[in-house]
Amino acid sequence: MTKIAPQPGIMDIALYQGGASHLEGVSEVVKLSSNENPFGPSEAAIDAYRREALNLHRYPSTDHAELRAAIAEVHKLDADRIICGVGSDEVIHFLCQAYVGQGDEVIHTEHGFAMYRISTLAAGGIPVEAGETNRRVDVDKILASVTDRTKLVFIANPNNPTGTMLPAKKVKRLAEALPEGALLVLDGAYADYVDGFDGGAKLVDARDNVVMTRTFSKLYGLGGLRVGWGYAPRDVIDVLNRIRGPFNLSNVALAVAEAAVRDQAYADKCRAENTRLRAWLIDALAAHGVPCDKSEANFVLARFDSPEEAKACDAFLRQHGLIVRLVAGYKLPECLRITIGDEPACRRVAHTIGLFKGRA
Numbered sequence: 205m206t207k208i209a210p211q212p213g214i215m216d217i218a219l220y221q222g223g224a225s226h227l228e229g230v231s232e233v234v235k236l237s238s239n240e241n242p243f244g245p246s247e248a249a250i251d252a253y254r255r256e257a258l259n260l261h262r263y264p265s266t267d268h269a270e271l272r273a274a275i276a277e278v279h280k281l282d283a284d285r286i287i288c289g290v291g292s293d294e295v296i297h298f299l300c301q302a303y304v305g306q307g308d309e310v311i312h313t314e315h316g317f318a319m320y321r322i323s324t325l326a327a328g329g330i331p332v333e334a335g336e337t338n339r340r341v342d343v344d345k346i347l348a349s350v351t352d353r354t355k356l357v358f359i360a361n362p363n364n365p366t367g368t369m370l371p372a373k374k375v376k377r378l379a380e381a382l383p384e385g386a387l388l389v390l391d392g393a394y395a396d397y398v399d400g401f402d403g404g405a406k407l408v409d410a411r412d413n414v415v416m417t418r419t420f421s422k423l424y425g426l427g428g429l430r431v432g433w434g435y436a437p438r439d440v441i442d443v444l445n446r447i448r449g450p451f452n453l454s455n456v457a458l459a460v461a462e463a464a465v466r467d468q469a470y471a472d473k474c475r476a477e478n479t480r481l482r483a484w485l486i487d488a489l490a491a492h493g494v495p496c497d498k499s500e501a502n503f504v505l506a507r508f509d510s511p512e513e514a515k516a517c518d519a520f521l522r523q524h525g526l527i528v529r530l531v532a533g534y535k536l537p538e539c540l541r542i543t544i545g546d547e548p549a550c551r552r553v554a555h556t557i558g559l560f561k562g563r564a
């Protein structure tokens with residue numbers, strides 16, 4: 205054992221649990237546990253990846269100007285107020301490193317994303333959980349959790365793993381009611397799945413206390429590449445850039461993400477297919493006596509009669525080569541989160557849950 209102790213809070217971090225990807229002794233496994241795009245990245249993104257092979261001896265851009273310009277053009281934003289990170293996870297990490305110190309508080313919601321806690325603890329801060337109401341973010345419960353030590357409030361909109369969404373009016377009310385000295389972070393990892401939704405960008409433009417994070421990991425099918433971005437007031441971007449490593453994104457990451465965001469025809473196709481199959485899956489599960497909330501994301505949260513039944517169904521699905529996500533760690537022990545796969549995968553998971561329900 206080394207004699208040197210880590211900073212307070214570090215040993216309270218529980219390691220992030222990713223979705224499983226293989227099953228011992230089962231072939232033709234379908235992975236529906238990590239909210240990945242079943243159709244993969246666009247052809248344009250794959251071409252960019254191949255082209256960058258010839259540039260691997262070069263250091264990448266430090267200011268990400270071309271990727272930021274592409275994002276700004278597509279989303280109609282100010283490129284100077286965009287920061288790119290190694291996944292949106294890194295942007296979340298920058299926010300905590302920059303604004304949270306020993307004893308400072310960071311609010312996340314009851315069924316909120318695990319990284320908010322992890323990055324808060326890594327910065328020496330105290331994660332504070334605000335309750336939700338029927339698996340929905342509750343503005344009043346968040347406001348009741350605010351103290352004079354609150355530095356950041358994280359909400360994912362749509363949320364993971366619930367798939368529910370807070371309407372723009374309520375998000376605005378939350379931003380307006382936060383005290384000076386607290387930032388509202390809108391995690392838009394799934395915003396791309398909601399037709400016409402800006403992820404909160406207009407609220408960022410209108411206020412000085414709102415930050416939005418986005419990712420290439422979900423709709424753009426690039427979870428393995430690790431690219432995300434943030435949109436924030438100019439002074440916040442300036443702060444975050446000071447702690448960002450100058451070469452945090454590789455040539456490959458920058459070029460592939462740029463090609464992906466410029467291929468909106470492919471993004472539209474993936475969004476439409478997700479919307480269609482999500483509606484189909486929710487109906488099919490309901491017909492088997494398994495209700496889901498209306499989801500705005502690329503997954504559904506299937507509710508079973510008890511935690512035991514959810515666990516038994518998870519095991520049954522695994523025996524049949526289907527990997528979904530148990531979300532007991534998100535305080536939803538009676539639920540399974542199921543990513544919207546391609547049509548055969550959706551049919552297979554619905555059919556197998558039907559078999560389970562008939563058998564149970």
Ligand SMILES: *Cc1c(COP(=O)(O)O)cnc(C)c1O
Pocket residue numbers: 239290291292293294317360363364391393418419420421422427430431432
């Ligand atoms: C998947 C996900 C992210 C994205 O993480 P990346 O680091 O960009 O891959 C962020 N927030 C939530 C809530 C997510 O589910």
